[in-house]
Amino acid sequence: MGSSPLKPPRGTRDFYPEEMRARSWLFARFREVAHRFGFEEVDAPLVEHAELYQRKAGEEIVDQLYHFELHDRHLALRPEFTPSLARMVIARQGALRFPIRWFSIPQCWRYERMTRGRRREHYQWNMDIWGEPSVSAEAELLAAIFTCADLLELPRDALRVRLNSRALLEESLRGGVLRDRPEAFAPLCVIIDKLDKVGAASVQEQLADAKGPVGLSAGEAEDVVALLSVKDLDEAKRLAPERSEAMAELERLFELLDHYGDADRVAFDASVVRGLAYYTGVVFEANDTAGELRAICGGGRYDRLAETLGGKPVTAVGFGFGDAVIHELLADQGKLPELPRRLDAMVVALDEGQRDAAIALAGTLRERGESVELATGTPRLKRALTDADRAGAQRLYWIGAEERERGVARARDLATGEESEHPLEGESEHPLEGESEHPLEA
Numbered sequence: 001m002g003s004s005p006l007k008p009p010r011g012t013r014d015f016y017p018e019e020m021r022a023r024s025w026l027f028a029r030f031r032e033v034a035h036r037f038g039f040e041e042v043d044a045p046l047v048e049h050a051e052l053y054q055r056k057a058g059e060e061i062v063d064q065l066y067h068f069e070l071h072d073r074h075l076a077l078r079p080e081f082t083p084s085l086a087r088m089v090i091a092r093q094g095a096l097r098f099p100i101r102w103f104s105i106p107q108c109w110r111y112e113r114m115t116r117g118r119r120r121e122h123y124q125w126n127m128d129i130w131g132e133p134s135v136s137a138e139a140e141l142l143a144a145i146f147t148c149a150d151l152l153e154l155p156r157d158a159l160r161v162r163l164n165s166r167a168l169l170e171e172s173l174r175g176g177v178l179r180d181r182p183e184a185f186a187p188l189c190v191i192i193d194k195l196d197k198v199g200a201a202s203v204q205e206q207l208a209d210a211k212g213p214v215g216l217s218a219g220e221a222e223d224v225v226a227l228l229s230v231k232d233l234d235e236a237k238r239l240a241p242e243r244s245e246a247m248a249e250l251e252r253l254f255e256l257l258d259h260y261g262d263a264d265r266v267a268f269d270a271s272v273v274r275g276l277a278y279y280t281g282v283v284f285e286a287n288d289t290a291g292e293l294r295a296i297c298g299g300g301r302y303d304r305l306a307e308t309l310g311g312k313p314v315t316a317v318g319f320g321f322g323d324a325v326i327h328e329l330l331a332d333q334g335k336l337p338e339l340p341r342r343l344d345a346m347v348v349a350l351d352e353g354q355r356d357a358a359i360a361l362a363g364t365l366r367e368r369g370e371s372v373e374l375a376t377g378t379p380r381l382k383r384a385l386t387d388a389d390r391a392g393a394q395r396l397y398w399i400g401a402e403e404r405e406r407g408v409a410r411a412r413d414l415a416t417g418e419e420s421e422h423p424l425e426g427e428s429e430h431p432l433e434g435e436s437e438h439p440l441e442a
């Protein structure tokens, strides 16, 4: 059952000019926030060695890899940017001055089951800080997410972040059920990340699967799942080990968020652990408050990824913010702007004999930085007016034999209908400067 080669593969998108305008509009906001927070943009290849992604904790993302063999190499389309970023940092680890703040907007590929806002390719705005061990980095990143939500003009309560600390969960479990098996922690997180999707009973079953990577007893699995229901920092503190470092960090983070004016937009939620194996500390997800869509953004601290990939130890924290779910939320909230084509002017030669003058006029306007479509044909004036209007042009300039004779181009402002004349440079002996509405050499 072949699919038509004339359609884009399922789950992927073509970007026609109108979709491309919407995408550029969104990316401009991502870049604006990154700029305000002092991040520099980076990129990496779309295709990487598949090995870069082959982690063994049972993550969904590994099963969803688009990968292929080519000339004895096993390659993959990037499903996320973080491993590429780690590779880039490791390659210059001796020369970089930490902390570094880098952002990117890569296209990522995952063979996903599709739901609203989830597709097989998406663009993901990433912001990462490397080399800052304190939660002041997490606070900066969370503030950037809220700045973006504000810049997109979402109501303050439309998006909220749920946050937890894997380090806190690890402290609790290391002192108990995972005392002798620290390696089971990452697969345990990957399993409990599915709680919302598959429910408590299935998570417990997987945690207690004797052949699985975690292998708890049924009672232990039940205790772990019970821990996840805590939604209050004070309650979490009561349950945390004494003098818990992870708890102290969480408290500090909430204090910092308060200074940013964002503490009310973040809630502690012990069930947030994230589905990627490399996270080690604070983890967070942003969702629409109505809870109708999948995660808008997800991130956290991954202090051991550099080592895992063969680099020297260096701390890191970051987030990925997809383009697809936020698009759905903006549409639901009526916050997607009308983005018509923007064209300052259309210039038309009414016959081929006037093309040289039209080229010169378009050149002058373009030199001023205007966006100008020089009609490649020689339409009649009526047709040119309709074309210019449809193209969203502000003004139409036309030059026919009669205008040329007088050394002018005529122009119409398409919004007001007002007409004016403009001297053609180097042609008119008596440039009509006084009469010109838009003198070219103003």
Ligand code: HAM
Residues within 6 Å of the ligand: 079, 080, 081, 082, 110, 112, 117, 118, 119, 120, 121, 122, 124, 126, 127, 128, 276, 295, 296, 297, 298, 299, 300, 317, 318, 319, 320, 321, 322, 323, 324, 325
């Ligand atoms: P992630 O949670 O897998 O994290 O993805 C981050 C965000 O990318 C999601 O919240 C969602 O907005 C978007 N996203 C992911 N998959 C899809 C999809 N199939 N369709 C549409 N949107 C999607 C990461 O990828 C981490 N590498 C983020 C990170 C950066 N952590 C630290 N630094």
